[in-house]
Amino acid sequence: MPMNFTVVCENSLSINLSWISNFNGGDDQSFQVSYSTNEHLTESHKVLETNINDEGYGKSHSYTPTIELQGDLWFRINASNKFGSTTSDVIYCSAVKKVTVSSDNLPIIAGAATGGLIFAGLVILGIVFFLRTMKESKGKKKNLHQSDTILTEERESDEGIYTY
Structure with a gap:
């Protein structure tokens, strides 16, 4: 034995x-x-x-x-x-299976990491641009509404119609 x-x-x-x-x-x-x-x-x-x-x-x-x-x-x-x-x-x-990172794969890993960071940065910039555009768009609509109100009041006052 x-x-x-x-x-x-x-x-x-x-x-x-x-x-x-x-x-x-x-x-x-x-x-x-x-x-x-x-x-x-x-x-x-x-x-x-x-x-x-x-x-x-x-x-x-x-x-x-x-x-x-x-x-x-x-x-x-x-x-x-x-x-x-x-x-x-x-x-x-x-x-347990041993996981190794070969030096042959390092450029691929580095490139993937860099690409991921660039992609994340572009997504953040896109969100900021979108939010800024939405805010400006709301501001312009508000200004247009105020302009319409002023024009309506001027027309009504010219015609002698007053609303309270």
Whole structure:
């Protein structure tokens, strides 16, 4: 049975499994690495690697998956030879996808941010212009109304009609 089975999950791209061989003598053995996204590994496990050769009793072994794994994961190691097999304890890890900003994307991000700021500024200027135009338009209507009232009073006074 594999001893000291450990799993280090830094992120979905950096998962490392390690164990020590605990087999002394007899036929050659190999290891199989499997995982599951369900805690019940025996029901729904997926094999990551088969036939990892045993380097010998007490020797350290390690394995890093070549595929990106995400979420809640349960790993196990199976040691087998022609006489049978044994399985390690199941080890849990949570692999979160690592988000990186590539230097290749920096000009795109900077351009998008600048464009967003310019757009926001134009929207604000448009709102200010619209409000100012509406205010001036109301002022002109008020002046026109006052002019009409004065003209009406002058006409009425010329005709001798007075209204109180």
